[in-house]
Amino acid sequence: MKIKNLFIVTLIALGVISCNEDSTIGSSIVNDELAVVIDSTFTVTGHSVPNAKIQSRTDVQLLGIIDAKGYGHLSSEFVTQFMPSNALDTVGVTVNDIDSLMLGMVMSEGQYVGDSIVPMGIDVYRLKRALPYPIFSNFNPEDYYSPDDLIASKIYNATRLGMPDSIAKVYRNNKQVPVEVKLPVELGREFFKKYKESPETFNDPERFAEWFPGLYIKNSYGTGRVMRFYNTSLALHYTKHITADSTTHMRKAIMAVTPEVVNNNNMELSISPQIKSLAQTTPIVMAPLGYNTEVTLPAQDLLNRFRSQSGDYTVVNAMTFEVPAETIENDYDIKAPNYMLLVRKDKLTDFFATTQINDDVTSFYAIYNTARKSYTFSAMRGYFTDLLKKDKITATDCEFVLVPVNLNVEYVQSGYNTNEAVVVAIVPYVDTPAMVKFDLDKAKIKLTYSKQTINN
Known part of the structure; x- marks a missing residue:
């Protein structure tokens, strides 16, 4: 079961002291309550969808043939x-x-x-x-x-x-x-x-x-x-x-x-019969061709929970989305893709056609963590703050796709003898075969915000 954590810090006293040459020293106490809320009780659903072709957006070449059991x-x-x-x-x-x-x-x-x-x-x-x-x-x-x-x-x-x-x-x-x-x-x-x-x-x-x-x-x-x-x-x-x-x-x-x-x-x-069968019941990604995974994010639930718990002053600190992901058994040691794109479904085609990069509002990328066996999209605050601006939440705001990708990176000088990696393009995955299965039942969205209540 997902657990909701609530951390409350009480500010005991704010002494306000005012003095000048003509007045006596006076003071007042204002008791405020500052709460940092980390809510992770949200549910994510999804399913596998076929991915029969990709647009060429790379200068790498794949050559050869494999016939792999489990792929x-x-x-x-x-x-x-x-x-x-x-x-x-x-x-x-x-x-x-x-x-x-x-x-x-x-x-x-x-x-x-x-x-x-x-x-x-x-x-x-x-x-x-x-x-x-x-x-x-x-x-x-x-x-x-x-x-x-x-x-x-x-x-x-x-x-x-x-x-x-x-x-x-x-x-x-x-x-x-x-x-x-x-x-x-x-x-x-x-x-x-x-x-x-x-x-x-x-x-x-x-x-x-x-x-x-x-x-x-x-x-x-x-x-x-x-x-x-x-x-x-x-x-x-x-x-x-x-x-x-x-x-x-x-x-x-x-x-x-x-x-x-x-x-x-x-x-x-x-596609092997084993993978076809698995894709019927389990969200998977198979690359460079095969399957993507469509997911539904609980946009309305996120807003409802946030608004019901807001204080007098509320600041959104962060939103993250961690998706547990494990390799699928096969006889060629085929592993999970290194990078995964989470992109709004209606933006997917244009994203690759125009060689875009993540905007952290409708598109995000994550690196596979081999120790945790998961992908964590850690920069989703912009997605939530964009929801706050809308009068009505529609299906478009909730429907996303998990897609394997490759990153094009350039290194720019950011200091003395220091180079910083800058992502200049995110392109369809054209690489050696890869596949992974997701456990969306254990996927965790964390919405973190600070709220302050003024006690007069």
Whole structure:
């Protein structure tokens, strides 16, 4: 049972002393009562709702296939444009000096679900037309590439095995795992020629995308792993002539996937029978696709309780919402999402479409606390004070959605040798599989306010 706590502090005396040269000293006592109320007797309800697709708002790529008991069958491939470098190295370089072109995809250590050493395969296709926007996770690339445009294939894993020691050491020190695919040297020479002929094309991403729409990286073989790449680029390898008798071998990244270009993870999910059954009775979140949870907050009850206990002067101190959340048993060690968004249901679509951040009135985010096994939305005072301004509470004020998200963070200097993390965007969760179940019966809203009663 939830417990209501009432802490009362009595101010014994306020001595008011007034004196001057012509009067006698006098005093008066005013007895006031100051109460700090922490009310947590509110009820929250909710249920699971399907989440079949998400809008691409990220520059990360998910690649692979898993078939996990207690989760389901997830496949992810990706299509992407590239942001070109506006300056290619042409001094002392001819088109015939281009040795190779490499597609490089880099993963941070541990950013995968499944088996790191199982061999899997990918095919790389050149796109034949520009990608649409907006673009969603259920995008079908059938009309955007031709099976005849296969330019490379690769069998890969999620380790640094087989790499030269000197290169492997660099990636190991940076806690990175690369997957590199050798593309046709003719494509590299094509980029070089285009830059020589029309360097302005490389200064305009839209114009560049019209000429080179991008790549489609497609699963071709195997299951058992999904990897999250945060850095994907194309690099030229070439010989540079320093002098008539001196040359050096060079490697230069000439384009990369960035937030400014269209990038999409094409995902397919078949949810396991266990999860479908659980979602019928238990609020859950399953990501990157699967389920969100809709919750109903007791807005009217909050106001009624507050108004019935208000004193002569009342100040709202805080409102928090803690949601107990536990991982769901599965055989791939799939964990809870790191971040959860609580957003008003009618604001959900626009929130992601316009890349918003929390306003702490209609949207809030929380970090998963592994020790408490819960998400706590701790900055909800603005939600309650906004309710106080309204003449009538409607269903819109009560209906919210719990959605897994990723945060885009920038670091700004806030003092001498001190950097502060600032959230610049909250985007749909596009990451390795995650899921969690909520216990809304034990969810706790705490409304804290101070009230003062004047006793004359």
